[in-house]
Amino acid sequence: MSQEQVHSVLFDSGATYDYGSPEKLEFYDTNYGDPSYTATSNTAYYSPQTSQYPGYHHGGNTGSFWSAFGTGGFDDEPPLLEELGINFSHIKTKSLAVLNPLKIADKNIMDDTDLAGPLLFCLVFGVSLLLNSKVHFGYIYGVALLGWVSIYMILNLMSESGVDGYRTASVLGYCLLPLVLLSCVGVAFPLSGPPGLVASALAIIWCTYSSSTMFVTVLQMSEQRMLVAYPVGLLYACFALMTIF
Numbered sequence: 001m002s003q004e005q006v007h008s009v010l011f012d013s014g015a016t017y018d019y020g021s022p023e024k025l026e027f028y029d030t031n032y033g034d035p036s037y038t039a040t041s042n043t044a045y046y047s048p049q050t051s052q053y054p055g056y057h058h059g060g061n062t063g064s065f066w067s068a069f070g071t072g073g074f075d076d077e078p079p080l081l082e083e084l085g086i087n088f089s090h091i092k093t094k095s096l097a098v099l100n101p102l103k104i105a106d107k108n109i110m111d112d113t114d115l116a117g118p119l120l121f122c123l124v125f126g127v128s129l130l131l132n133s134k135v136h137f138g139y140i141y142g143v144a145l146l147g148w149v150s151i152y153m154i155l156n157l158m159s160e161s162g163v164d165g166y167r168t169a170s171v172l173g174y175c176l177l178p179l180v181l182l183s184c185v186g187v188a189f190p191l192s193g194p195p196g197l198v199a200s201a202l203a204i205i206w207c208t209y210s211s212s213t214m215f216v217t218v219l220q221m222s223e224q225r226m227l228v229a230y231p232v233g234l235l236y237a238c239f240a241l242m243t244i245f
Contacts, residue, residue: 091117094174101210107218113166118173121180128183129242136242143242147235148172154231159219167218172235175211178203179236183243191244200240208233 090112097109122144126137152168182191182203190196212229216222 086116087112087114090114091120094170095177097214098174098177098210101206101213104217109214109218112170113164114170115166115173118170118176121173121176125176125180125183125239128180128187131187134242139242140239143235143238144172147238151231151235155215155219155228158224158227159221161219163215163219171211171214172232175207175214176236176239178206178210179239179243182240186243196244200244204233204236204240207236211236 091114094109094114094117097103097106122140126140129136129140148165148169151172152163152165155168156162182199185191185199186196191200208229211232212225215228215232216225221228
């Protein structure tokens with residue numbers, strides 16, 4: 001076949017372009033359409049896939065209940081509960097500090113602004129009252145919010161160093177634990193009689209003593225302890241009234 005010449009229609013110079021002869025074209029041979037051919041291996045076209053995510057391991061427990069609280073087994077990845085600010089060891093430490101008010105409080109106990117424990121205690125407190133046919137969830141969170149703002153303002157007016165709102169809410173919430181335990185007892189035993197009144201008074205004193213000890217120790221207000229304990233005691237008395245009546 002003779003070589004063909006193609007004229008350009010875009011230029012007026014009359015230049016011609018050579019596309020080459022068919023003998024110079026190369027085609028790839030394939031067995032497509034041949035019924036006698038049977039594909040036995042794809043190794044010529046595909047390479048084995050390897051893992052592109054180093055350091056990932058399932059641990060053989062991907063379908064368990066606790067896998068929902070993990071991060072899939074990635075290395076250098078903190079637990080999901082820690083990323084959400086929920087640390088059960090801190091909750092246990094602060095709860096034991098409240099249950100043992102005679103122990104000297106650590107000055108660094110308020111460094112961790114943990115609000116998971118207070119929210120949990122308020123929820124348990126509300127559920128305990130609910131089991132006694134008392135739907136007081138709105139009152140609980142309303143009184144807690146009003147008391148938190150009031151105590152926060154009072155402490156910042158009385159102390160030189162001051163305290164932020166998160167630490168104030170954390171201490172007030174954790175020191176609610178004696179009243180939470182009292183509300184749980186009230187599910188099985190009525191608290192409207194004289195034994196209930198005495199137990200409520202002891203719980204108020206317990207909560208007030210624990211919280212005032214933490215505030216005074218951290219803010220170095222030992223000479224103003226009674227001034228701190230008075231508004232805090234009024235706050236816990238409101239929660240005690242919800243438990244009794």
